[in-house]
Amino acid sequence: MTHVRGTAIEAVALVKRYGEVTALDGLSFTVPAGTVFGLLGPNGAGKSTTIKILTTLSTPTSGAATVAGIDVLAHPNAVRRAIGVVTQGSGTDRQATGRENLLLAAHIHGMRGRAATARVDELLELFDLTGAAKRLVKAYSGGMQRKLDVAMGLVHRPSVLFLDEPTTGLDPQARSEMWAEIARLATQERLTILLTTHYLEEADHLADHLVIVDRGRLVAQGSPEELKSELRGDAVVVELAPDASVDSARTAVEAMAREVTVTGRTIRARVDNGASAVPAVLAELERAAVAVAAVTVARPALDDVYLRHTGRTFAAASASASGSGSEEVAVA
Numbered sequence: 001m002t003h004v005r006g007t008a009i010e011a012v013a014l015v016k017r018y019g020e021v022t023a024l025d026g027l028s029f030t031v032p033a034g035t036v037f038g039l040l041g042p043n044g045a046g047k048s049t050t051i052k053i054l055t056t057l058s059t060p061t062s063g064a065a066t067v068a069g070i071d072v073l074a075h076p077n078a079v080r081r082a083i084g085v086v087t088q089g090s091g092t093d094r095q096a097t098g099r100e101n102l103l104l105a106a107h108i109h110g111m112r113g114r115a116a117t118a119r120v121d122e123l124l125e126l127f128d129l130t131g132a133a134k135r136l137v138k139a140y141s142g143g144m145q146r147k148l149d150v151a152m153g154l155v156h157r158p159s160v161l162f163l164d165e166p167t168t169g170l171d172p173q174a175r176s177e178m179w180a181e182i183a184r185l186a187t188q189e190r191l192t193i194l195l196t197t198h199y200l201e202e203a204d205h206l207a208d209h210l211v212i213v214d215r216g217r218l219v220a221q222g223s224p225e226e227l228k229s230e231l232r233g234d235a236v237v238v239e240l241a242p243d244a245s246v247d248s249a250r251t252a253v254e255a256m257a258r259e260v261t262v263t264g265r266t267i268r269a270r271v272d273n274g275a276s277a278v279p280a281v282l283a284e285l286e287r288a289a290v291a292v293a294a295v296t297v298a299r300p301a302l303d304d305v306y307l308r309h310t311g312r313t314f315a316a317a318s319a320s321a322s323g324s325g326s327e328e329v330a331v332a
């Protein structure tokens, strides 16, 4: 594989407008070579638009980008040769075998004869699909299909791999296998991987570095640990009983904790020490005659980082972006 040293991807002030909609509003970031880089944001944040521009499928309204050191606007064909792209929808032919799919991908990239079959065998081995190579893809599990998708993106030995929502739709076991696979590709194959996800725990688990995007803008960046360590203390989450007064509960929690947010019947707040704060919060809720269904304490998670930078919880942002919910979130 051709490896890029230094910077593998650079996006500079990317703007993309679709008529009235501003999908990207001046997004800039840099991806060091050989790292897993996470682009995190709720539905509609602009992740797919960013990937489309970096993979030459779309041009920005303004701004610039290089991938593998190549300008995406000036030399799109050279960029395409240097990258692998695995999109959300599978690109495989379900009526063909895994092996046939990989051979076809090799042929599309101009590989022939022994070079093509050797590369296909190597990828089948790498993704643990050798035993299933002669089976039709339609008989593959979701996890196997996804591995085949990734293998197809690597046929031509790219130095940069784009993975758009790599584990959406996978069950927990297939998801953790895919996580292991992605981590291995970065460390053993020394690929630069840019992945988009709307799963916070996926970004937390996989990314060496991540940017959080909201409404087409960068709202935070750093390693997951750096981002979380910006937040002092613990998160306390109170689930209210069905008949409890949300307003009374909010007032009671605000008396004992900071950064209080309400999403539906869930109250989230920040305290210096969760273990000692919980009894005090519960006592205050009891004094206010608020019935509580459950209380949990957690170390800061990326959800808290997102909330800190956007004023909305990640779940509420995703729900409002996809139009599937109208949860009200208030930040005190």
Ligand SMILES: Nc1ncnc2c1ncn2[C@@H]1O[C@H](COP(=O)(O)OP(=O)(O)OP(=O)(O)O)[C@@H](O)[C@H]1O
Binding pocket: 018, 021, 022, 023, 041, 042, 043, 044, 045, 046, 047, 048, 049, 050, 198
């Ligand atoms: N072809 C298009 N025409 C008009 N608007 C578009 C188009 N593509 C994207 N958008 C809008 O641009 C914004 C960003 O969309 P984008 O698909 O990049 O978000 P995303 O973060 O990838 O979300 P998802 O996880 O849902 O794919 C959204 O408001 C979307 O509706």
